[in-house]
Amino acid sequence: MAYYRISEVLSQVKQNTEPFGNINVIFAGDFCQLPPVGDTILYSNLKKNWTATDKGQKTVLGKLLWLSVNIVVILTQPMRQSGPENDTFEDRAVRHVDIAQPDWNNPECTVPLIVPGNVAKNSLNAQFAVAFASTIGKPLHWYHAQDK
Structure with missing residues (x-):
């Protein structure tokens, strides 16, 4: 149904009834992740009875929109994320990545942080976990899994 909603909004914005407002769309993501x-x-x-409801009709139309995609490029090798040596100062400058100083104790702070690699992500997650445990007055327990 998400593809139907995307197409519907683009069609309204572009004032064009063609799929996706008749503009080129790039879909990116990991199709092996958990279902939405x-x-x-x-x-x-598709199930036969899906067209009996508005949501079912939009699901079917969304599936048909997805099947109308006629050019697919599958990237099989991660490049920038393959290690810190692939995330240079010049890369960060091009992306205008700033060092964020979030207010960890403000529960209203829900802005997503985008970071260049796992080291930064893990550090920010640890800081947030400590601040959250402190805010709610509960002890923090760390459990580490090891990949085999």
């Missing part, structure tokens, strides 16, 4: 919450998996089989 409250939505249908893109590669699921």
